[in-house]
Amino acid sequence: MAAVSRNALCPCGSGKKYKHCCGKGETVSVDSLIERELVECMHDVLLFASERYEDEIVEVIAERPLEDRPEVLDFAVNLFVANWVIFCRPIEEKGTTIFSAYMRDRRYARWRPAVQAHVARWEGTVPSFDEIIHFDEDRRHLLVRDILTGKEKHVYLLATEEWPEMEKGDVLLGCLVPYKEEFTYFSTVFPVVKRSKERLVRALQAEQERSGKTGDEFLRNSFPLALDAAVSEFLWQLLDEAEWDDSEEEAVILELKRHEADASALLLSQATIFWRMYCAREVVDIENPTVYAAALRFFAGQMIEEDRISEEEAARRYGVSVEDVESTAMEFLLFGLETLDDEDDGDEEWFNDGGWDDDADWLDAAIDEWLDKVEQLLHRDGWDTDKVNRLIDEAINKWKKDGLLQGVNEEELREELENCVYEMFVERGFF
Numbered sequence: 001m002a003a004v005s006r007n008a009l010c011p012c013g014s015g016k017k018y019k020h021c022c023g024k025g026e027t028v029s030v031d032s033l034i035e036r037e038l039v040e041c042m043h044d045v046l047l048f049a050s051e052r053y054e055d056e057i058v059e060v061i062a063e064r065p066l067e068d069r070p071e072v073l074d075f076a077v078n079l080f081v082a083n084w085v086i087f088c089r090p091i092e093e094k095g096t097t098i099f100s101a102y103m104r105d106r107r108y109a110r111w112r113p114a115v116q117a118h119v120a121r122w123e124g125t126v127p128s129f130d131e132i133i134h135f136d137e138d139r140r141h142l143l144v145r146d147i148l149t150g151k152e153k154h155v156y157l158l159a160t161e162e163w164p165e166m167e168k169g170d171v172l173l174g175c176l177v178p179y180k181e182e183f184t185y186f187s188t189v190f191p192v193v194k195r196s197k198e199r200l201v202r203a204l205q206a207e208q209e210r211s212g213k214t215g216d217e218f219l220r221n222s223f224p225l226a227l228d229a230a231v232s233e234f235l236w237q238l239l240d241e242a243e244w245d246d247s248e249e250e251a252v253i254l255e256l257k258r259h260e261a262d263a264s265a266l267l268l269s270q271a272t273i274f275w276r277m278y279c280a281r282e283v284v285d286i287e288n289p290t291v292y293a294a295a296l297r298f299f300a301g302q303m304i305e306e307d308r309i310s311e312e313e314a315a316r317r318y319g320v321s322v323e324d325v326e327s328t329a330m331e332f333l334l335f336g337l338e339t340l341d342d343e344d345d346g347d348e349e350w351f352n353d354g355g356w357d358d359d360a361d362w363l364d365a366a367i368d369e370w371l372d373k374v375e376q377l378l379h380r381d382g383w384d385t386d387k388v389n390r391l392i393d394e395a396i397n398k399w400k401k402d403g404l405l406q407g408v409n410e411e412e413l414r415e416e417l418e419n420c421v422y423e424m425f426v427e428r429g430f431f
Contacts, residue, residue: 013113030114036160037115038179042187044107049086049098056091056098057082060224076173076190077231080127083175083186084223087125099123121178125186126220129204129230130155130172131197141182147171147201148208148215154182161188169194173230192230196237203229203265229265236265239272248286249279255293259318263297267307271300278335294318295328302365310369333362363404367417370395374421392417 010021011030022030049057061081086098099122102108111119130144133152140157156179157163166172166189174189192200207225208218219226240257244250253272260268275296278284286292294314301308311329315322374391392414399405405413 011114013117032159034112034114034118035158037111038118038184039158039160041111041115041119045086045099045102046082046187048102048105048107049082052101053085053091053098056089057085060085060089063224073231073234077227079188080173080175080190080227081224084127084227087122087175088127088220088223099125118179122186125175125177126216127173127175127223127226128219129192129200129226130174130176132166132168132170132172135166135168144172146215147197148204148218156180156182156184158184164189164191166191169197171197171200173227192234196233199236199265200230200233202262203233232265232269236269236272239269246279248289249275249284251289252286252292252296255289255318256296259293260297264307266304267297267300270304271296274300274303274332274336277339278332281339282335288320288324290318291320291324291328294320294325295332298325299329299332308369308372330362362402363399363408366395366399366402366404367420370417371420388418388421392421 008018010016010018012022012034014021022033061078088097090096091098091101103120103123108116108119129147130153131147132142133145134143136142140159142155142157143152144155145152153176155176158179171192171194172185172189173192175186176183177186204226207222207229208215211218211222211225213221244253252275256271257268275292284292294317295311297318298309298311298314309317311325312322315325318325370391374388377387377391395417396405396410396414400410
């Protein structure tokens with residue numbers, strides 16, 4: 001920056017002479033003063049939000065609990081949700097955000113005009129996931145590319161703020177705000193190492209496609225969903241990097257990963273966590289790792305209640321017999337139920353939240369799977385009484401053959417299935 005005459009007007013915009021303003025008794029540059037005040041202003045925005053709108057922020061954070069995440073990750077998640085609420089989530093019917101409220105508050109007026117000019121441009125800020133294309137560490141300059149929109153931006157890291165370690169190829173989660181002709185990150189960033197970048201991109205793009213919105217609009221309206229995907233990928237990365245003491249136990253997870261390269265991080269994480277618990281408490285004779293991997297894939301889908309596949313599909317996908325998958329999956333279920341009993345329900349949530357409860361059994365799972373198939377049929381063909389009755393007959397006969405109907409009144413079961421199908425038909429509007 002060019003030197004400023006002491007008798008010239010101060011570049012900060014105060015209207016005072018430089019010697020009576022930023023140059024008074026100081027040898028630092030105006031740029032450094034503005035940088036320092038911008039950081040102070042960022043912290044003040046966060047303080048304003050926590051003081052005035054704590055309930056609104058806590059309510060959003062509480063909507064997306066994630067158990068057993070590392071403390072540093074827990075802090076990052078809460079901070080970025082708070083940032084999203086501050087800039088994007090309306091707090092009034094008119095669409096006013098917390099940041100808009102801050103701009104109208106008298107505490108904003110205390111910043112010097114040059115700082116206010118920067119801060120006024122922060123309106124409309126949206127979180128982003130940015131890949132580092134170039135990093136000049138000495139000058140604290142970055143060139144980043146938004147992994148959802150493809151837009152590139154030049155970023156300056158404010159000298160008065162502490163930044164985490166980062167390098168080329170990392171993906172940074174943060175809120176970019178205008179700074180001079182470039183951008184800087186509001187408050188902080190969270191780097192996701194490059195090793196998980198491709199999986200993260202796929203997960204975010206999948207969430208975006210489901211939302212039907214463009215990159216910026218998706219993050220503006222549904223950032224917590226994107227954050228969930230990023231956190232799941234980060235936790236899966238930590239689990240995947242953990243070492244195994246037994247190569248045969250590790251071989252099961254390697255088979256799972258080989259067959260499920262595009263599976264969600266949540267499914268892979270749940271499968272790995274359960275398998276580690278199972279191996280820690282049971283003596284496992286692994287003759288064929290692929291059988292255990294197939295059963296684990298089926299069982300994990302049931303636990304998280306998404307990406308479900310049948311035992312037949314798991315057997316086909318992994319090239320093993322259905323009987324082997326069924327018997328191994330039954331071992332997993334019994335282990336899970338015994339674990340709950342042994343721990344006196346102390347750690348019940350890891351199992352219940354995945355889709356199984358104390359009363360769950362294989363018949364419940366079979367009925368759920370059957371109802372999914374019937375729902376697809378109703379959606380495609382509409383109501384057909386004869387076809388529904390035939391499907392009920394076939395299901396009851398199969399479950400009886402599988403030994404799932406011991407002690408079950410078949411007529412009552414038939415009536416219950418008929419009611420379930422009709423209620424589904426009416427609720428979904430398959431007319």
